Amino acid sequence: MSTIEPAKIMAEPWDSGVQSPLRVLAPRAxxxxxxxGSIAGRSLTAVVAILxxxxxxxxxxVTMLVGSASDWQSAVxxxxxxxxxxxxxxxxEADVRAAIAAARGTAGxxxxxxxxxxxxxxxxxxxxxxxxxxxxxxxxRLIVVKLASGPTPDVAELRARLAAQVPSASxxxxxxxxxxxxxxxxxxxxxxIAMLILVVAVTVLSVSFATRGAMATNRPIIEVLxxxxxxxxxxxxxxxxxxxxxxxxxxxxxGGVAGxxxxxxxxxxxxxxxxxxxxEAAALFGSLALGxxxxxxxxxxxxxxxxxxxxxxxxxxxxxxxxxE
Amino acid sequence: MVxxxxxxxxxxxxxxxxRDLSFHIExxxxxxxxxxxxxxxxxxLRMMFLSLKPTRGLIxxxxxxxxxxxxxxxxxxRRRIGIVFQDFRLLDHLTTYENVALPLRVLGKEEAGxxxxxxxxxxxxxxxxxxSALPPVLSGGEKQRAAIARAVIARPQLLLADEPTGxxxxxxxxxxxxxxxxxxxxxxxxxxxxxxxxxxxxYDARRLVLHExxxxxxx
Numbered sequence: 281m282s283t284i285e286p287a288k289i290m291a292e293p294w295d296s297g298v299q300s301p302l303r304v305l306a307p308r309a310x311x312x313x314x315x316x317g318s319i320a321g322r323s324l325t326a327v328v329a330i331l332x333x334x335x336x337x338x339x340x341x342v343t344m345l346v347g348s349a350s351d352w353q354s355a356v357x358x359x360x361x362x363x364x365x366x367x368x369x370x371x372x373e374a375d376v377r378a379a380i381a382a383a384r385g386t387a388g389x390x391x392x393x394x395x396x397x398x399x400x401x402x403x404x405x406x407x408x409x410x411x412x413x414x415x416x417x418x419x420x421r422l423i424v425v426k427l428a429s430g431p432t433p434d435v436a437e438l439r440a441r442l443a444a445q446v447p448s449a450s451x452x453x454x455x456x457x458x459x460x461x462x463x464x465x466x467x468x469x470x471x472x473i474a475m476l477i478l479v480v481a482v483t484v485l486s487v488s489f490a491t492r493g494a495m496a497t498n499r500p501i502i503e504v505l506x507x508x509x510x511x512x513x514x515x516x517x518x519x520x521x522x523x524x525x526x527x528x529x530x531x532x533x534x535g536g537v538a539g540x541x542x543x544x545x546x547x548x549x550x551x552x553x554x555x556x557x558x559x560e561a562a563a564l565f566g567s568l569a570l571g572x573x574x575x576x577x578x579x580x581x582x583x584x585x586x587x588x589x590x591x592x593x594x595x596x597x598x599x600x601x602x603x604x605e
Numbered sequence: 606m607v608x609x610x611x612x613x614x615x616x617x618x619x620x621x622x623x624r625d626l627s628f629h630i631e632x633x634x635x636x637x638x639x640x641x642x643x644x645x646x647x648x649x650l651r652m653m654f655l656s657l658k659p660t661r662g663l664i665x666x667x668x669x670x671x672x673x674x675x676x677x678x679x680x681x682x683r684r685r686i687g688i689v690f691q692d693f694r695l696l697d698h699l700t701t702y703e704n705v706a707l708p709l710r711v712l713g714k715e716e717a718g719x720x721x722x723x724x725x726x727x728x729x730x731x732x733x734x735x736x737s738a739l740p741p742v743l744s745g746g747e748k749q750r751a752a753i754a755r756a757v758i759a760r761p762q763l764l765l766a767d768e769p770t771g772x773x774x775x776x777x778x779x780x781x782x783x784x785x786x787x788x789x790x791x792x793x794x795x796x797x798x799x800x801x802x803x804x805x806x807x808y809d810a811r812r813l814v815l816h817e818x819x820x821x822x823x824x
Contacts, residue, residue, distance in 0.1 A: 509684035
């Protein structure tokens with residue numbers, strides 16, 4: 281039956297005399313086991329880039345808004361205003377002097393200065409127009425109270441003293457305005473965080489869909505990997521590597537463009553500073569420069585997007601591998 | 606090494622395609638698995654390769670009950686088995702060299718450590734000049750040899766080959782058989798599924814014959 285006798289079997293090589301291919305096989309980077317082309321790379325990179333851009337613009341805008349609000353608050357918070365209303369039967373000038381004395385006598389007050397009658401009239405002129413005889417009108421007198429750095433003065437005590445000494449005076453510590461500013465800044469931060477959560481959620485969903493598609497395309501590769509003894513962890517890492525790079529690339533493009541945009545905005549802001557329009561914009565929006573914190577936030581976003589991409593792909597790969605024998 | 610006890614297999618709700626299979630495959634042994642087309646040779650190989658679960662019976666591989674193995678446990682066990690598929694299952698985007706080196710790459714080995722070994726094996730199977738070629742440009746025989754090289758590169762304890770000479774001429778078939786015999790001599794147990802009677806007549810070895818769902822062993 282047998283024509284090959286075990287004793288005579290010689291496993292001779294096929295290529296005797298062939299020059300060693302070791303010489304032509306120089307070390308080189310190994311081809312990725314999962315080919316890059318089989319991942320919906322470009323479109324997904326674009327999606328991640330756009331989402332990162334939107335998140336970065338939102339985060340940058342919120343950072344600037346919070347920064348401006350904080351600047352306004354600290355400027356406004358260092359001042360209080362005492363308003364002395366003209367009341368029949370009382371000498372308003374004497375009341376103003378008494379209010380200034382009360383303010384100056386309060387610990388923590390650096391300076392108390394009354395606006396002159398002319399200054400007060402100038403304040404209401406934009407509403408009432410010029411050329412009117414304002415002297416006949418009972419315009420309240422304003423006292424600007426500047427606070428010293430350090431502990432905040434006892435506002436309640438000053439208010440009580442004013443009530444006792446100058447009944448026609450009222451103290452405004454701008455608390456209501458600052459509270460509204462706080463609320464606005466908090467709302468902006470909340471909106472920013474909500475946007476960020478939405479962007480990350482959309483990224484995770486997009487990457488999950490793309491990963492599922494990539495795994496379906498690469499099913500034969502996954503099977504072969506299993507046949508040669510690859511664990512699910514090894515297979516997952518082959519896909520995750522692609523998506524981590526893709527996430528970083530998309531994040532860097534989106535975050536980079538957003539950073540560039542803020543840079544241009546800051547340059548424009550500096551360019552128009554001192555002009556009428558520039559001053560109005562600065563008064564309305566505060567500083568348009570993002571600052572180091574803002575750029576760090578954008579950098580963190582890029583990392584976050586890459587991690588979200590890697591997480592989503594790993595989760596999807598693991599779920600899919602569960603169903604592949 | 607491999608032990609089947611009363612193993613049965615059915616697909617879905619259909620009839621049993623394999624019934625009451627009971628046999629052993631010893632270490633260092635060589636056997637042909639044969640039977641007519643559709644007899645279930647590939648299904649039996651797949652059960653031995655842990656890619657198909659039996660509907661009943663016990664399969665023990667390397668003294669481990671395969672029914673109780675985790676997925677990673679199956680992966681670890683597969684590293685001790687080499688398989689040559691009828692359709693080769695080479696990865697088209699990897700070169701011949703990279704396809705053959707794949708099991709070692711999966712094991713986490715550094716390329717510098719295995720390059721010489723892979724090149725030597727490729728030369729030995731006659732693919733020394735085709736190392737950088739992609740599978741789509743290889744001939745059927747070259748693909749077959751690359752698939753065999755991939756199956757044996759990690760020195761498996763058990764080699765399963767499904768119609769390994771189905772795509773090659775008789776001369777090449779004989780050379781491939783010599784390769785399997787040489788592997789067996791170096792300690793690997795070999796199971797070759799084939800219905801090529803001429804090939805089986807080339808070498809006196811144990812025969813496992815599948816017929817009508819049952820296995821007949823001819824030592």
